[in-house]
Amino acid sequence: MSTRPTARFTLRPLPHAIALLAAISQAPLVAAADTDGETVTLDAVTVTATRREETLQSVPVAVSVVDGEQLERDNRSGVAGLAQQVPTLNFRTNASNKDTALFIRGVGTISTSPGVEPTVATVVDGVVLARPGQATLELLDPERVEVLRGPQGTLFGKNASAGVINIVTRQPPAETRGYVQQDWYQGNESRTRFGIGGTLVPGVLRGSLTTLVSSYDGNVDNQSNGHEVNGYNHRGARGKLEFTPNDDLTVTLAADYLQAHDDIPNGVVAKTLDASFANALAPVSASDHNRDIVSDYRSRVEDANKGVSAQVDYRLGDFTLTSITAWRGWDNTQWQDGDRLGTISAAFPGIEDKGDLAFDQYSQELRLASPKGGFVEYVAGAYYMHGHDDETYRRNLRSPTSLQTGVADYGTRSDSSALFGETTLNFTERLRGIAGLRYTHDYLSYDHRRTSTSPVAVNGIQPSTASSGSVDEDGWSGRLGVQYDLTDDLMAYLTYSRGYKGPAYNVFFNMQPRDTDPLKPETSNTWELGLKATAWNGRLTANGALFHSTYDNYQANFFDTVASQVVTRLINAGSVTSEGAEFDLALQATRALKLSAALAYTHARIDSFSCPSGAAASCNVNGKTLPFAPDWKSYVRADYSVPLGNGLDLELATDYSWQSEVQYDLSQNPDTKQGAYGIWNASLAVADYDAGWRVALIGKNLADKSYSPLLASGSGYIYRQVPRDDSRYFGVQLRKDF
Known part of the structure; x- marks a missing residue:
């Protein structure tokens, strides 16, 4: 099976989607006020998906928004926690954050190589994070997180071929205020947050x-020594200064630092x-629910x-000129037990790995935004990023009688320059046209030197070698579309987007001569039809999107073996298709009760796989699912607040996330499938907001469902990563505002 599904599959549900959202937007204005006569509406959601502040319901982009305060209350402290709340987002975890990846609509890049850019970009206050591992630690002071689906290169500084995680942190307040929050959870988990802000010079x-x-x-x-692992110690801070010498100029300086010490095991054996x-x-x-290791x-x-x-x-008059200058540094050292055993033998030698990474990036973005309200509105800009990566990876192979060692020093240098812009043409009050274009020039070079104590390949160590190379590529991407207000409360849009992801090198410890050629740029074509409806005087919003994306020269990891050791190879895997439907709903049913739900159907499949020469795994994968791409994911939530009198409020919240079966391996290993599962959470809180305090009891995974966010192949076994909520646990959260 190598044929691609036609657009007819995608567009078939269109009449039903239009009818549903049109019915919602034109529903009678019943229950527009609460029982006491007070008007009740949903809070307006502001996004910067189009690089301007606009309401969520007005932007012609499929985007999900998660409130930062809700994330903090739910103990979802990192980007990984978003995957439960946003059905179109998936996350690949691992023993080190260096080896993590994000997926949107089933598309993402799994690689430890510093010579590949992420398919899903992460942006924090306008600054793009060049490497996926930079984005997967704790979130510091988030105001909101926007998950934008589909190619976003015409507006965001760095190219984003599958989507963007746009993290917006809180601005300093005008009035002096602060808070302290303390969380305790079973398993001796503690989280302390402190924040303060206000006016320094009136x-x-x-x-x-x-x-x-x-x-x-x-x-x-760890049964080998009795230690408890899979935990962490984190310390961090974020500071901001906002300087406004006059009405026309605002300068915002930001700095952040986060230090992490994690003892996540290199996989827990799930099957021998x-x-x-x-x-x-x-x-x-x-076992599938094993939480023991012997290391x-x-x-x-x-x-x-x-x-x-x-x-x-x-x-500049009615125009706004924006400049964002940034530096980011990232240092990562990981130690991993490659054999996952507590003893050394001739049959199972010990494998001890240590990797050091030092990465720096410098970026500059200039953007000009025209005034709104005219026939032509636009955002245009220029972008430059330089990345500099140096790594050393050492592997010791221990047997009862010998020690073999391999050491690799490698690094990459990258420069990406771009011109981009997007225009909106207001043909009438209801009809708008959209046109965007981006030109990107990428330069990427690498060098690699490995020494080995063995002249031939041994378990997981290739012989000594050295190589270097460089590549230049030019790429074009863009967006065309039309947006039409069917009614005052129902907007529809249809867009075509061309995505581009630059060239890559598979640079890693066991790099071989076969890995020295650059990977071709990855390109994509995406059609998206969206509807956004508002009803019941702002109490209900419902958004839906149908999409069809095809990717050529898809950059992906494929499992292979090197001298009996399982490794991964980054290749141009061929062509893939991702298509489906998404639906989000929010309802302020009463002043006390808010309901929300999200549903995603993603049909992400391999159309034609380009089998690499000498592959050890099966290449018979045409028509099979992409890794980390369940067909169905859903999320439902209810929040209920009850006044108790004397200024007290009782707050009840519950949410449930569910996903269908997911395959974690591109080679379709039947042992790396996670079956369908759901996670149920709930909380109960008492608060006095006039006095500035809140106390909450939080329950996670109340149904006590064990699951694996990653299953992967080892030499003679399957291992899994164990999530924090692999079993039911409870906690208490205290917060005091001042």
């Missing part, structure tokens, strides 16, 4: 500071494929992520 300077201290013992036991490995694993028994080498990560940025907004 009318001229505001500032804010947020700090974080968090720790967790873990939920995995031969009896000898099962015997070596004793006393641990492999003689401590897997852990030390990570430091930091950055500074300066954003200048200058009004």
Whole structure:
């Protein structure tokens, strides 16, 4: 099966979607006020998806918005937690954040190579994070998180071929205020947040500071030494200064630092494929819900992520000129037990890995935004990013009689320059046209040197080698579309987007001569039809989108073996298709009750796979699902507030996320499938907002469902990563505002 589904599949549900959203938008204005006569509406959601502040219901982009305060209350402290709340988003975890990846609509890049850019870009206050691992630690002081689906290169500085995670942090307040929040959870998990902000110089300077201290013992036991692992220790701070010397100029300076010490094991064995490995694993028994390891080498990560940025907004009459200058640094050291055993033998030698990474990026963006309200509105800009990566990876192979060692020093240099812009043509009050274009020039170089104590390949170590190379590519991407207000409360849009992702190199410890050629740029074509409806005097919003995306020269990882050790190879995997439908709903049913729901159907499949020469895994994958792409995902939530008198409020909240079966391996290993599962959470809180305090009891995974966010192949076994909520747990959250 190598044919691509036609557009007819995508457009078939269109009449039903139009009828549903049109009915919602034209529904009678019943229950427009609460029982006491007070008008009740949903809070307006502001987004910057079009690089301007606009309401969510007016932008012709499929975007989900998660409130930062809600994330903090729900103990979803990182980008990974968003995947439960946003059905179109998926997250690949691993022992080190260096090896993580984000997926939107089933499309993402899994790679440890520094020579590949992420398919899903992460942006924090306008600054693009060049490497996926920079984005997966704690969120500091988020105001909101916007998840934009589909190519976004015509508006965001760095090219984003599958989507953007746009994180907007809070601005310093005008009035001095602060808070302290303390969370305790079972398993000796603690999270302390402190924030303060206000005016430093009246009318001229505001500032804010947020700090974080968090720790967790873990939920995995090492039977080899009795230690508890899979925990963390995090420390961080974010500060902002907002300088407004006059009405036309605003300068925002931001700095952040986050230090992490994680002892996440390099996989927990979920299934053994031969009896000898099962015997070596004793006393641990492999199972789908195993949370025990037996390890003689401590897997852990030390990570430091930091950055500074300066954003200048200058009004030139009715125009706004924006400059964002930023530097970010990232240092990561990981130790991993590659054999996942506590003993060394001739059959199962010990594999001890240590990797050091030092990464710096510098970026500059200039953007000009025209005034709104005219026939032509536009945002145009220029962007430049330089990335500099240096890594050292060392592997020790221990047997009862010998020690073999391999050490690789490698790095990349990248420069990306772009001109981009998008125009909206207001043909009438209801009809608008959209046109965007981006030109990108990418330069990427690498060097790699590996030394080995063995002249031939041994378990997981290739012989000594050295290579270097460079590549230049020019790419075009863009967007065309039309937007039409069917009624005052129902908007429809149809867009075509061309996505582009630059060239890549597969640079890693066991790099071989076959890996020295650059990967071709990845390109995509996306059609999207969206409807956004508002009804019941602003109490109900419902948004839907149908999409059809095809990707050529898809950059993906494929499992292989090197001297009996499982490794991954980054390749141009061929062509893939992702298509489906998405639906989001929010309802302020009464002043006390708010309901929300989201549903995504994503049919992400491999059309034609380009099998690499010498592949050890099966290449018979045409028509099969893309990894980390469940067909169905959903999320429902209810929030209910009851006044108790004397200024007290009782707040009840519950949410449930569910997803269908998911395959984690591009080669379609039947043992790396996670079956369908759902996670149910709930909380109960009492608050006095006049006095500035809130106390909450939080329950996670109340149905006690064990699941695996990653299943992968080892040599003779399948291992899994264990999530924090792999079993039911409870916690208490205290907050005091002042």
